[in-house]
Amino acid sequence: MTGSPVFLCAIYRLISMVQNFHAALGILVLLLFLPLVSASQVNERAFPDIPFKEFSYFIEKNFSSSISLTSVLVILFSVTENAQLLSLHGRQQKKKFQGERSTSATSWIRALARPIRRRLEKGGDYLLDQDDVPTNQDDEQITVAVAMKLDQLAKILDLHPYNNAGNFTGKLKPISHKDIQPVHVICPDAVTCETMACKPRSLPMSTKIRDIPLVTLIKGFAVYDNVQVLAGYCDMCKTTYYADHERTPSSQSGQFDKVYLNSAQYLKIGHSLWVDREFTSAVMSGVYHFHASTAAYTAFWNNVFASESSSGKVSHRQIWQAFVQESVRFMASMSGINLTLPDNLRIDEVTKEAYYVLGEGGLIRAANGHACEECTQKYRRASNQEVDHDQSATVGMDEANVLIGEDHDVEESTAPVKMVVVDGIVMGHSICAYPQCTSELANARGGVYCALHENMFGAMCHVANCINVKVEGTLACQIHQGKWNRYLKNRRQRNLNGFKRAVRRSDDSWPWMEANQQNTQPHDEDTDTRRDRDAFVPSRIYCVETICAPCGVVVAWAKFAKAESPTNILQFLDHVYPVDESRPDYICIDKACLVLRSSIANGSWQRWSQTSRFIVDSYHYTNHRATDVLCRTWCNPAPLNGVAPNLVIRGTNNDGDPYQKHAFNTQACEQLNAWLGGFESILKRMTPGNFNWLLHTMLCYHTVHVLKRQKHTQNSAHMYN
Ligand SMILES: [Zn+2]
Ligand SMILES: [Zn+2]
Ligand SMILES: [Zn+2]
Numbered sequence: 001m002t003g004s005p006v007f008l009c010a011i012y013r014l015i016s017m018v019q020n021f022h023a024a025l026g027i028l029v030l031l032l033f034l035p036l037v038s039a040s041q042v043n044e045r046a047f048p049d050i051p052f053k054e055f056s057y058f059i060e061k062n063f064s065s066s067i068s069l070t071s072v073l074v075i076l077f078s079v080t081e082n083a084q085l086l087s088l089h090g091r092q093q094k095k096k097f098q099g100e101r102s103t104s105a106t107s108w109i110r111a112l113a114r115p116i117r118r119r120l121e122k123g124g125d126y127l128l129d130q131d132d133v134p135t136n137q138d139d140e141q142i143t144v145a146v147a148m149k150l151d152q153l154a155k156i157l158d159l160h161p162y163n164n165a166g167n168f169t170g171k172l173k174p175i176s177h178k179d180i181q182p183v184h185v186i187c188p189d190a191v192t193c194e195t196m197a198c199k200p201r202s203l204p205m206s207t208k209i210r211d212i213p214l215v216t217l218i219k220g221f222a223v224y225d226n227v228q229v230l231a232g233y234c235d236m237c238k239t240t241y242y243a244d245h246e247r248t249p250s251s252q253s254g255q256f257d258k259v260y261l262n263s264a265q266y267l268k269i270g271h272s273l274w275v276d277r278e279f280t281s282a283v284m285s286g287v288y289h290f291h292a293s294t295a296a297y298t299a300f301w302n303n304v305f306a307s308e309s310s311s312g313k314v315s316h317r318q319i320w321q322a323f324v325q326e327s328v329r330f331m332a333s334m335s336g337i338n339l340t341l342p343d344n345l346r347i348d349e350v351t352k353e354a355y356y357v358l359g360e361g362g363l364i365r366a367a368n369g370h371a372c373e374e375c376t377q378k379y380r381r382a383s384n385q386e387v388d389h390d391q392s393a394t395v396g397m398d399e400a401n402v403l404i405g406e407d408h409d410v411e412e413s414t415a416p417v418k419m420v421v422v423d424g425i426v427m428g429h430s431i432c433a434y435p436q437c438t439s440e441l442a443n444a445r446g447g448v449y450c451a452l453h454e455n456m457f458g459a460m461c462h463v464a465n466c467i468n469v470k471v472e473g474t475l476a477c478q479i480h481q482g483k484w485n486r487y488l489k490n491r492r493q494r495n496l497n498g499f500k501r502a503v504r505r506s507d508d509s510w511p512w513m514e515a516n517q518q519n520t521q522p523h524d525e526d527t528d529t530r531r532d533r534d535a536f537v538p539s540r541i542y543c544v545e546t547i548c549a550p551c552g553v554v555v556a557w558a559k560f561a562k563a564e565s566p567t568n569i570l571q572f573l574d575h576v577y578p579v580d581e582s583r584p585d586y587i588c589i590d591k592a593c594l595v596l597r598s599s600i601a602n603g604s605w606q607r608w609s610q611t612s613r614f615i616v617d618s619y620h621y622t623n624h625r626a627t628d629v630l631c632r633t634w635c636n637p638a639p640l641n642g643v644a645p646n647l648v649i650r651g652t653n654n655d656g657d658p659y660q661k662h663a664f665n666t667q668a669c670e671q672l673n674a675w676l677g678g679f680e681s682i683l684k685r686m687t688p689g690n691f692n693w694l695l696h697t698m699l700c701y702h703t704v705h706v707l708k709r710q711k712h713t714q715n716s717a718h719m720y721n
């Protein structure tokens with residue numbers, strides 16, 4: 001293939017970009033589905049341009065009189081698409097060297113005729129008239145007859161590697177289909193007016209001929225220039241209909257709303273750039289599967305598809321626009337609505353408003369009412385006889401000499417037992433540097449305070465508690481210039497070192513972790529509100545907390561601005577599970593005993609104890625049980641003594657011996673966080689609005705994928721049973 005060096009180079013660059021073998025494999029898989037547009041830029045010959053009459057005469061004379069248009073086009077394009085095969089065929093037709101034979105119906109041309117016949121005859125279209133095919137001919141002889149027609153057609157189209165003098169001219173160049181590209185027009189998505197109060201009236205075109213915009217359209221990963229964009233208009237309801245949205249008078253007079261159409265086939269992503277949904281879906285999928293930043297995706301697209309001409313080149317703003325436009329439709333379709341926002345919003349306002357309408361406070365709609373075999377178990381009643389054993393013993397850690405009794409009876413009549421896992425991952429966007437303030441920065445580029453605190457302290461020295469006026473162009477007063485310069489020097493050094501990722505929350509310190517005498521930020525306490533820290537950089541949201549089912553379905557997420565405190569976790573759980581009926585039986589949290597303590601202290605345990613138990617993860621439990629009675633008594637993730645038959649079930653090992661095992665797999669949350677962590681470097685640079693939108697849409701997208709995978713596994717399981 002002539003385009004492959006460009007192509008391979010693009011793949012290579014891409015792989016070095018993602019630095020991750022798994023993701024690289026994914027990219028290769030993705031690329032297999034993309035046609036090679038860049039090939040059109042290398043050394044091609046124009047599409048054969050003979051008079052139509054000549055072509056039509058040839059078809060009439062050589063093929064069946066009832067041949068269909070489809071068959072004629074299949075034959076024509078099969079010939080123009082296979083220049084390389086025609087070169088091989090043509091060369092073999094003429095003997096040149098000793099030992100060669102001149103073959104008219106070479107096996108090359110017959111190999112082309114056979115699938116054409118198979119394809120068209122399957123649809124009932126026979127290429128040759130019955131009269132042309134004597135009854136005693138076998139199938140291969142008919143193929144040879146068709147092959148010779150193809151040979152003649154190729155020669156008429158001048159797709160033959162010999163010149164008039166009969167000299168071999170070498171390999172035929174691939175044939176460009178650019179000259180026969182259809183003309184595309186981008187039209188409204190609707191055919192008639194869709195306003196409820198209106199009749200389904202026809203839609204006159206509202207664009208004046210001299211005002212028709214000519215844009216670039218990327219469709220099927222190919223680029224088309226000078227495409228017209230047309231709009232329709234209903235004079236009754238004053239709605240303008242476009243391909244990707246409708247502009248309709250809002251309830252406030254003089255204002256307009258923009259309805260983002262989920263059914264749109266084309267989306268506008270730049271001033272004069274439109275793309276099809278395949279393009280935008282690929283962007284969303286790329287962000288999801290490769291943690292691709294808009295910059296990385298832009299580089300990928302421009303490398304592979306737009307390397308030589310500027311047409312079809314995209315900017316990272318346009319890729320972000322494509323992501324937002326597609327994700328808005330994805331989220332709105334899940335809610336069964338078309339998103340309606342005020343017209344003419346800036347893109348960062350669109351994400352903010354879209355999250356407000358479709359974000360559901362961090363609840364993942366796709367997970368609503370979800371239950372599967374992995375995250376629920378049939379209810380088992382505890383028996384009384386086994387309670388004598390050490391109640392702090394736990395499965396997986398203390399297997400010693402425990403008699404394994406019969407598996408507990410399943411009670412079908414009782415509701416199944418459900419578990420969720422709560423976990424946090426340190427990442428967040430910038431917020432105001434003023435202590436305890438969590439507001440958005442007034443100036444996302446370089447500012448450190450929110451609008452209020454910028455107004456109060458922006459002109460002052462940013463060193464803790466200093467009230468001098470700052471020197472223009474710096475963030476410190478005359479006295480503190482040394483400190484400011486040291487900060488600048490350190491920042492440069494940090495940038496050179498690249499960013500270091502925190503593997504585990506570094507500023508987290510709990511009793512079961514190794515003593516770390518750092519002065520950590522106090523949890524659940526009011527800190528005083530003096531400016532007691534230097535404010536050269538903005539603060540950051542502390543962590544993202546997720547609730548996830550053992551099967552990987554994400555239930556909800558939340559941001560904790562300052563700490564992953566038990567109070568924050570309890571508030572999050574109350575928000576996600578407002579009614580008792582919805583509450584899971586077991587909530588696995590790595591600091592469950594602290595959450596339990598807070599819950600008892602603030603009185604909420606009275607209600608929680610009716611429905612749920614907070615259990616810890618095994619890692620925490622083995623370190624903590626020795627010193628903490630509450631933890632030992634209430635938070636054991638898998639008691640060996642049989643008091644929690646719903647957490648421990650009986651399995652059989654390879655030798656057929658019974659053993660006890662955890663009923664729920666809590667790995668899913670760790671896997672989720674490992675994947676989520678891949679977005680950290682993209683997310684931390686985002687404004688709060690974009691941060692919320694990207695994170696929420698990715699978690700929804702992820703959950704839809706997990707559910708799809710489950711369905712697939714179930715279906716294949718049914719097939720083999
Ligand atoms: Zn109307
Ligand atoms: Zn599940
Ligand atoms: Zn502030």
Ligand SMILES: [Zn+2]
Pocket residue numbers: 461462463466467468476477478479480
């Ligand atoms: Zn100062």
Ligand SMILES: [Zn+2]
Pocket residue numbers: 592593594616620621624625628631635
């Ligand atoms: Zn504990």
